[in-house]
Structures are given as structure tokens and as C-alpha cells.
Amino acid sequence: MTATTPEANDDGARVPRAMPATYEPADVEERIYREWEQAGHFRPSGGERPFTIVMPPPNLTGELHMGHALTVAVEDILVRWHRMRGDDTLWLPGVDHAAIAVNTLVERELAAEGLSRHDLGRERFLERVWEFVNRSRSRISVQHRRLGASADWERERFTMDEGPRRAVRQTFVTLYRDGLIYRGERIINWCPDCQTALSDLEVEHADEAGSFWHIRYPLADDAGAATDEHLVIATTRPETIPADTAVAVNPEDPRYAHLIGRSVVVPAGGRLVPIVGDEAVSLEAGSGALKVTPGHDPVDFEIGERHGLPVLSILTPDGHLNEEAGEYAGLERFAARDRVVADLQARNLLERIEPYTHAVGHCQRSGTIVEPIVSEQWFMRVAPLARPALDAVHEGRIRFVPPRFTRTYEHWMENIRDWTISRQIWWGHRIPVWYCDDCDAVTVAVEDPNRCGGCGGAAIRQDEDTLDTWFSSALWPHSTLGWPDPDAPDLPRFYPTQVMETGYDIIFFWVARMVMLSLYNMRGEVPFDTVYLHGLVRAEDGTKMSKSHGNVVDPLSVIDRYGTDALRYTVVASSSPGNDQRISDQRLEAGRNLANKLWNASRYVLSMVEDGDELALPAPPAGADPALPVEDRWILSRCERLVETADELLGKLELAEALRQLRDFFWEEFADWYIELAKVRLREGDRTPLPVLVHVLDRLLRLFHPFMPFVTEEIWQRLVERRPDPEAAPMLIVARYPEPDPAASWHDAAAERELAAAQDFVRAIRNIRAEKHVEAGRWVAAYVVGAEALETARALAPAIEQLARVRPLHVVATADEAPSDGVVTTVLPVGRVVLPLGGLVDAEAERARLGAQIERLAGEIARLEGKLANEQFRTRAPAEVVAKEEERLATARQQRAGFEGSLAELG
RNA sequence: GGGCGAUUAGCUCAGCUGGCGAGAGCGUCCGGUUUACACCCGGAAGGUCGGAGGUUCGAGUCCUCCAUCGCCCACCA
Secondary structure, eight states, X not given: OGGGSOOBOTTOOBOOOXXXXXXXXXXXXXHHHXXXXXXXXXXXXXXXXXXXXXXXXXXXXXXXXXXXXXXXXXXXHHHHHHHHTTOEEEEEOEEOOOHHHHHHHHHHHHHHTTXXXXXXXXXXXXXXXXXXXXXXXXHHHHHHHHTTOOOOGGGOEETTSHHHHHHHHHHHHHHHHTTOEEEEEEEEEEETTTTEEEOGGGEEXXXXXXXXXXXXXXXXXXXXXXXXXXXXXXXXXXXXXXXXXXXXXXXXXXXXXXXXXXXXXXXXXXXXXXXXXXXXXXXSSTTSEEEEOTTSOHXXXXXXXXXXXXXXXXXXXXXXXXGGGGGGTTOBHHHHHHHHHHHHHHTTOEEEEEEEEEEEEEETTTOOBOEEEEEEEEEEOOHHHHHHHHHHHHTTSSEEESTTHHHHHHHHHHTOOOEEOEESOSSSOBOOEEEESSSSOEEEOSSOXXXXXXXXXXXXXXXXXXXXXXXXXXXXXXXXXXXXXXXXXXXXXXXXXXXXXXXXXXXXXXXXXXXXXXXXXXXXXXXXXXXXXXXXXXXXXXXXXXTTTTOOOOHHHHHHHHOHHHHHHHHHHTOOTTOOEEOXXXXXXXXXXXXXXXXXXXXXXXXXXXXXXXXXXXXXXXXXXXXXXXXXXXXXXXXXXXXXXXXXXXXXXXXXXXXXXXXXXXXXXXXXXXXXXXXXXXXTTOOTHHHHHHHHHXXXXXXXXXXXXXXXXXXXXXXXXXXXXXXXXXXXXXXXOOOXXXXXXXXXXXXXXXXXXXXXXXXHXXXXXXXXXXXXXXXXXXXXXXXXXXXXXXXXXXHHHHHHTEEEXXXXXXXXXXXXXXXXXXXXXXXXXXXXXXXXXXXXXXXXXXHHHHHHHHHHHHHHHHHHHOHHHHHHSOHHHHHHHHHHHXXXXXXXXXXXXXXXXXX
């Protein structure tokens, strides 16, 4: 609690800690974070409404990406906001095991030692992985702390821990029993580099320039010998020719229909295969005849099934051709392609080569070109799960922000295909299935069995494969809360969670699957009600950040340079949901500058406070207290409106807009105007602005805190040394967030109007000074002619003098009372300002200036007159719009008359 | 082949259900050691809101078409 206890000197008097002139995040952040953590403020407080966020798994590779930093920032903002509102907030940090990525990294480490995982064997390999993972995990939690994540670290969840592992197994078993998980031989995507099966989602298609080889397939005669006739077949993958088991043509195709039933000689390998007719063959594409390679092409696989064709597999797991490929056996797949082409050419079977650009599937992880191969894998039948997942969105039980992603989600769900869930890697949740050496039974169980569920024999072996990482990720919202433990206390309290925050690139991988499997496991209860999707964070040049481009901006180095608050500000203020943003030093500087400005404005306010100052703000009467100076009533009114705006925007998850509003109020109204106005009084020994300064500062710190937690906490703790929190909150993180006052007691429209008038006067004078190059240090006399704003101008005269650097300031009621010789005049809607600048004024120039103003106003008047003369406008536009235009017209006319008067006086 | 997004000041972007005399930050220009802050203060310049139609009293905002850029989905060889 040292932070809330001011240092005492020998007399026991309070000695406020010094505040350096520049805010230094590095001196503050780590200490503040420890204070929060030690005080236990990250744990649920037991408030009435639960608010839950489960932190998305960061990248276990140990690198922190900007996208994840944004996720953490947004979630932390929401968590802090809810916590300050008294909600029972639970934020569980978690790590998923990122199976393929980790596997690859560890294998790479091994390769550097000249080893492969097979040299180590499963057990020793997994030991290596755990070493790696533990290193990464500690790095990850440090990273999150530095981002300011106010999560309950003591309850960190890792999907490979016991609890989540039970959840994975339980889900697998239930799905299996419900017939939604099955094992089968299908054509799947295979990455020869990662040497595992991949789901469709993990394959990224990219257009690549390649070739279209047009190849002659000789027709065979009845005896099976090649004839001189041939069929031309086009392919982009000649290396698969040895696996051809048929040629297919469209039965409607007049060119080829008569050939159905005959055979061709496969030009590589020489096997004799039939010509079949199949509707799937396009009449337009290629040459119209298709080579059928069921072992290495998904379309062909289906054709093969329809015609009972044999399936030939000619690829080894690492992408070489196997003995089925005959003379090409042992060649790497692309070397084989070249060889096949060369052979065909030599035998005059290559008709032509056409340049061709087509989509090629790449492994998301390794970038290697994936191969479709036939393999025995585990699959999840997702169509039955998709139905309730669609309903949940249709019925509005889950809402997307921004809503346009609803369609993306629906489209995917409606066209969903079975999910390949088994992976041939070792790190991951092992498939809870055991096979028996003595019988055909498979045992599927949550607990490791010791005998076969079929024959009871002890000779059982567990399936070697592991599950797709996204399988366990899909359980995240409930598995982290303790499911399937029936006594898990968090589950009934904190499930469903409220907001799921993530990048839109991950809707299918994660969001959709969380919805499906959570609904399934949680008896139809949705995992979260809102999916908030942020855009991608791009590099300064607009390209995607990637290591190969070398344009990755590391959040930690940004924090080192600018501070966490600056990073959070930048990344949140410039992000609207679903839209990408670019990050640059310039933007980060803006964030740092704001933190510094907060620091300095606070420094000023706090430096003004002395022992014995009255800091309590009188409670507002039903209306704002007319006894208070107008600027006090103004800022209090504006501040109340800010609270209302922030409340509304945060409720709508419009974080960026809320932050902009906070910034604008703080900088432009509080710092630039109110503090400057207050200085005038304080210099004269009037202490009455202090309660207002302290009050507004206090509200601002609270409002800003979720966004910029460190600088606000550091300041606030110094603030409460001077004026304790009314609710005795020990730290800002658990102080009360400002909420709108239902009575709107501080609203004061009159004060807002009056102060706006004073601002107009000041700006007009400053404008004239700048335009006429009056030296900034020089004090000149000025006249303010105010009709309705007269009283305000009088009351604020000392402030206007100070802010506009005019002295003496004459506040007069009519223009006659101001001089007209050697003056510069500006007519405002609220009155006019007259600056007698004598020798500085060139009468000719002033005439021109006034003339230009008159002309500008004349244009506006004409426009408004035209609009108001339009009967259609008067009848169809809402009355208040018409009234507004009429008022504008009146004001413009009045202003013009004022300028014309000044012009006439000039002669 | 389908779908989505972007196009607003020199740059990066806000502008929610149509009322906008279109905003911000950075940059530019002019002027400032006013004892919180030069990571600052004051002032200014700068946009026919990608193009063409349409709906409307009124369009940056809604509709149609087009152009450019980007993304996602898709088994067409």
C-alpha cells in the first residue's frame, strides 16, 4: 500500500512526491503493475453482474504480434471498465499449444543438431517440446504484463494441462458416441514438410504461374496395344500421371462420347486404363478429356468412387515418388515432374506446353505446396453441429461487431465440410482411441484404459496421432472455466462469457468452432454473446507484417520506446472494428504525447493544491449553482456530458470513438481552456477553482484509466494523497467508473453558450493579432461589444485579457462606444471585437478585409434564402431543421450588417 | 467463379440511423522562453468526399453501374 501513503517528513506533514516534467513510462509501469497484482485487484470481486473474458491463446512461438497486442488491449479495456463499474470480472489468461508451429520449431532446433524427432522417439521429443513450451510460457506472461493485462495470472490456463485435457477427451468421446467423429480413408491435404494431414482451412490458395502440359494418351486396341490414335489431355501436374487409373470424358461431349468403354495407355508407366464418362468433366476446360488420378486429386477421387476405379498412391510422406511410380520411384515430386515431361517429349507424346496461372494450395504453416493424398484419418462430421450454430446467430443470441461478418460466418457454416481432425505430429492432444492387437475393437475412452473394450485383452495401443490444435481451442470458453468437472464453481457463474475479441482472420478457425462445440457441450448455451472483430494491424506501408518482409513491429520494443499507454492508445484509437490499420512512429508519438499531456496537466493541478485547501465540490442543486463562476459551471456541464458520451459509446463497444471524445475534451476543453481560465483566478489568490480542477481531473483519470492504465494510476494515486477518494478506493483500478447522473444535475446549457461566446471573442482577437502581426508579447487595448453576451464578457474580462493578451479590455454594449479610427473589427454572431491598432492598420487593407467578409456572408445569405424560399423544403423538412436554417440566416444577416457598419465608419 | 471491404486535406484515418458551413492526428506555413507541458502554446493554408447516373426538400452518408486497390471463400484438370 505504499503507493497510497504519502511520504512523511519529520513533522508528519504530507510531502507530495515530486513529479518530473516528463512522464517516463519505464519508471512507472513495472512498479504499478506489481502493486495491482499484489493488492489482488485482478481477481473477481464478487460484484453482482458477472463479466467474463477468456484471453485468446497467444502465439506459443514466443513472439508477440501487434494483432495480439490489440486483442489484449481491447479486452483489458473492457475488463477494467467492468471492474470499475463493480462487475464481478473474471479474466482468465490462457495459452493454447499451437501444435504444428511448436512442432516445427522444435524440429528445427533438432535439425540444427543433426537430429530428427524420430531419432529421439516420442517420449524424448515431447520432453524437448515441454522445455521449449515452458520457456515460451514465461515469456508470454511477461509480455502480457507489459501490455498491462489485468488478468488473474494465478489461474492461467494451458490447454495441455490436466483440466483442459479432460475436456478434450470428454468431447472426443461424446462426439464419437454420437457418431459425429469417425475414422476413414479419404483424400486429404498433406504437407510433405510438416508431414501431417491438414484441414481445408489450413491450406492457403495462391495463384502461381505454372504450365499446362497437353499430353497425348494413345488409344489402345482390343488387344491392349497402343494405336496411332490418341486423346489429348491437359494437366498441370504431370508427375501424377503414373497414378492415373482412368480417363474421363463428358458423356455429352460429341468429340469423345463414342470412346467411352475403350482404353488408353497411360503415357508414363504404360498401364492400360479405361475411358469413362462422367458429368463432372467440363466441356470447356482444358482439352475436354480428364485424366483421373483418384489417389492425388479430390475431384478424381470422387470420380473414382463413382466408377469403382482403383486408387493408386505414388507419393511418400516427404514428397517423393514411391515404388508404385515405377521408373520414377525415389524422385522428389518436382524432379519427377521434370523427368516425366522430358520423357513424354522424347517419345513425342507432348503436344504443347501452355503457360498457365492457377491456384495452388500451400501449407499455412510451412508454405510448402500441399499434396492431396488418400489416407486414413479421423474426421468430424460438422454439418449437424453447424445447424444450432447458425440458429444461435440468426436468433441474435450471438452478435457480430461489425455485423457484416455475420454473412461470412453464415456462408461458411452453410457450406461446411467434414473436418480432418487428426494430425501426424507428436505434440498435441493425443487421440483417445486404443486399438487391440487381438481383435478389431477400438476403445474410445476419457481415462486411459488398460484393456480392450471388445475382447478385454491387454494388448492395446493408443492411436499415434494427435488432434488439430483448433479442436482444443474450440472448447476454450468452457474448458478454461472447469468443464466437464461437475463441481467447477466458475462454470455456472461465468459461462457464458460476454465478449469474444479477435481478428477477423480467425472467424472460421476459431469463432465458428467455439460456437459449434460450446453449444454441443454446454447443452445449447452460447459461449459468448458478442464477437468483436478487430482489423489486422499492418506495417507502415500497408503490407501485412511478416518476418520475411522484415517489417514486423514488435510491441515490446514499441513499449520500450513510447510506453504501454502510448501503444494502447495508438492501437485502439486508430482501429474501427473489422477495418485494418497501419501503425507508424508518428501515431505512436501522438499516444506518447497524450500520456505526457495528461501527466503535465495533472502536475499543474496537483502543484496548485496546498494543505488546507477546500477540495470538496458542493453537491449540485437541481440546476447548476448560479453562484459558481460561469467557467466552472461550463466545465462541469461539459464533463457531465463527456461521462454520458463515454458511457454510451463504451456500451456500444465503440472504443475508438470513446477514446477520441476523451482526448478531445481533456486536451481542447480542460487543458486549453479551463486550466488557462483557472490560472487567472488562482494567480489572484482565488482558491475556488481548485475543487473544480480536482474534480474534473479525477473524472478524467477514471475515464481514461481503462485505455491508459499506467499513467492514470500513477497520477491518481498522487491525487488521492491530497484528496482521498470518497469511496476510499485504494487504487484507480478499483475506483468507481463515472456513470451518468440520472438527474443530470450539472447540465448547464446557459453556461455552455456563454462560454462559447467568450471563446469566440478570444479567438477573434487572437486571429486579428496574428493576422496583423502584433508581436505576441505586446499588450494592446481591445473592445468587446456584446449584446446578449455582455454580462459573460464582463465576468470573464480578466480571463479574456489574459488569454487574448489584451489590456485594457473594454466591454461595451453598443458599437458606438468603441472607436472606429485605426481599428480592426470582426463581427461575430455573439457580438464584435474591435482592436484599435493605430499605426498597424492600413485603412485600405482593412476595407478589403471587411469587404471579403461581407462577400462571404452575402454568399451564405443567398444560399440560405434560396433554401428557405423553397416551398418543398419548408413543408417536407422537419420543423427544427427549418428553424435552424432560419436562425442561421438571421445571424448571417446581422453579422453582415455589423461588417457593413464598420466599413461605413471607415469611410 | 462467388462474396466482402477500401477509395474523404500532402500522409494516416474518423465521420453511427441522410440535415455537413466535411473533422482529427501528423506534415506544411506564420508567430511564440505567457513559471504544467517545445512530447508545448497561438494562428493559418489545404478537400467539387474515386467517376457517372438515380432516390430525396436535402447525399460523404441510401440505390444502380463503372474504375482502381486489397481481402476472404471455391475440387474445375
